[in-house]
Amino acid sequence: xxxxxxxxxxxxxxxxxxxxxxxxxxxxxxxxxxxxxxxxxxxxxxxxxxxxxxxxxxxxxxxxxxxxxxxxxxxxxxxxxxxxxxxxxxxxxxxxxxxxxxxxxxxxxxxxxxxxxxxxxxxxxxxxxxxxxxxxxxxxxxxxxxxxxxxxxxxxxxxxxx
Ligand code: ADP
Numbered sequence: 001x002x003x004x005x006x007x008x009x010x011x012x013x014x015x016x017x018x019x020x021x022x023x024x025x026x027x028x029x030x031x032x033x034x035x036x037x038x039x040x041x042x043x044x045x046x047x048x049x050x051x052x053x054x055x056x057x058x059x060x061x062x063x064x065x066x067x068x069x070x071x072x073x074x075x076x077x078x079x080x081x082x083x084x085x086x087x088x089x090x091x092x093x094x095x096x097x098x099x100x101x102x103x104x105x106x107x108x109x110x111x112x113x114x115x116x117x118x119x120x121x122x123x124x125x126x127x128x129x130x131x132x133x134x135x136x137x138x139x140x141x142x143x144x145x146x147x148x149x150x151x152x153x154x155x156x157x158x159x160x161x162x
Pocket of ligand 1: 007008009010011014015016017020087088089090091095118119120124125126127128129
């Protein structure tokens with residue numbers, strides 16, 4: 001059985017992430033979405049909230065997609081999950097340098113696990129969680145970038161923290 005891990009912060013999950021998840025789910029028998037605690041990024045949503053949002057958004061993909069929290073080294077997490085593949089989404093040039101470096105170092109840590117890069121649909125490529133939050137903070141519409149339920153979560157969060 002081929003197991004792939006798709007790690008990220010998902011703060012919040014966007015249509016770009018969901019497109020990568022849908023594509024990735026065709027590549028492996030099981031796709032484990034790893035949600036990092038990543039306190040260094042000072043996320044808008046707690047890891048429990050992000051996990052719940054991801055779970056809700058992938059519910060229609062069935063049992064072949066699992067959502068798991070992790071706060072360890074990615075390669076240790078992938079190994080513990082029995083994965084042979086790490087999926088990452090690649091957006092134009094912005095992601096390249098960081099992803100290139102990370103994949104290279106991960107290869108040195110564990111050469112049995114391959115990093116595989118996927119491109120989202122062209123229309124979804126510019127989407128970034130960071131910009132979604134920035135647009136929402138200034139009262140802009142984020143409905144083209146996230147699902148209606150996530151847009152509502154972001155609006156509710158901003159309304160309660162203002
Ligand atoms: P990280 O905090 O590790 O950057 P993110 O939650 O931002 O994690 O994203 C997880 C993965 O999804 C990363 O590989 C990122 O490049 C990818 N990704 C995010 N948005 C998009 C998008 N619009 N198109 C393609 N890949 C994306």
